[in-house]
Amino acid sequence: MDLPSHPRALLIDLAGVLHVGSRAVAGAADALARARAAGLRTVFVTNTTRTPRRVLCAQMNALGFPMQENELVTAPSAAVRLVRARGWRPHWLVHPDLAAEVGPGDAAPDTVVMGDAGPYFDYAQLNAAFRLIHAGARFVAMARNRSFREEDGLSLDMGAFVAGLEYSTGVTAEITGKPAPAFFAAALALAGVPASAAVMVGDDVRDDIGGAQACGIAGMLVRTGKYAPGDERHAGIRPAAVVDDFAAAVRRLLAGG
Missing domain, CATH: 3.40.50.1000 (HAD superfamily/HAD-like)
Structure with missing residues (x-):
């Protein structure tokens, strides 16, 4: 699956993409700001099931990622x-x-x-x-x-x-969470775009990338978080792109794929 030439929305995983534990991934906060400034709609998607949405939002804001509960889809x-x-x-x-x-x-x-x-x-x-x-x-x-x-x-x-x-x-x-089709449908509904106009950015080749691409959403795999060398050569899942981190994903998308 190819990246859309003019994406309108980013579906962004949290843990492993924007942060690892209590540490923000280098360059991710600035990249998020650039994506928003360029007009990309951002929806945050996570399978984290230990933490309420209000607490997740407070934690992400403290790490430098401004977000509200109505931008967040959780399992x-x-x-x-x-x-x-x-x-x-x-x-x-x-x-x-x-x-x-x-x-x-x-x-x-x-x-x-x-x-x-x-x-x-x-x-x-x-x-x-x-x-x-x-x-x-x-x-x-x-x-x-x-x-x-x-x-x-x-x-x-x-x-x-x-x-x-x-x-x-x-x-x-x-x-109910990733990779369930209903989860990605909820994220697309929140973004207000069709699958062909969205890009999923995640660190899990199976649940993030495979789940998104099964729903017609191009997936970008980042080499942070739980990524392991060789994930991009998964037998049944081929990411639309593999990049070093979230900042590299945004640079590529804003450059036209």
Whole structure:
């Protein structure tokens, strides 16, 4: 898939693209300002499922990336929309920090909704979810990411726990975050552009680039965050471009691809 010659919107991953842990990626804040000054609509997309949107926005603003909640699409917000739209009764298996954003669970749940509880994952919580799914509850997972990059190295993401419950129950989870088509559709709707006029910039060749390109959105892979040498040679996914970092992505786009 080729880059559009005149893109109108950027879909931008957060962790690994704009920042790694508490450190902004060099040049990323200035590049974001240049992209906006050039008239590109920016929508921020993230599979982070431990942190509420208001906190994410505050953290990103503190790192030098001005953004508001209405510019941010997250896997938890997508999960909340899904559950409410379908009238399901959720049992939330999430990080405590996310509890206020998703709301209370139902006393008689018919759906297990799983986020990244991080250090709060324990046997009792996972076994309770297992029993609900085994008894017939639906299984929804906010993401299936394998890892994410922190300042001291790669860390285990929630995908391993999703796979564990799938293996034990025989039920495949419905994913609400990247690479789900509904997630990218929500981002395009927020940007107000068709897929052909947008570019996704991410560090995950499978969930960011593969997910976007399956929806007709050109994907630019950056060599920061969780990127590993050889990702650009993935057997089934060919990024529209591979660049060193977000600043290089913006320079290329503003130069006409």
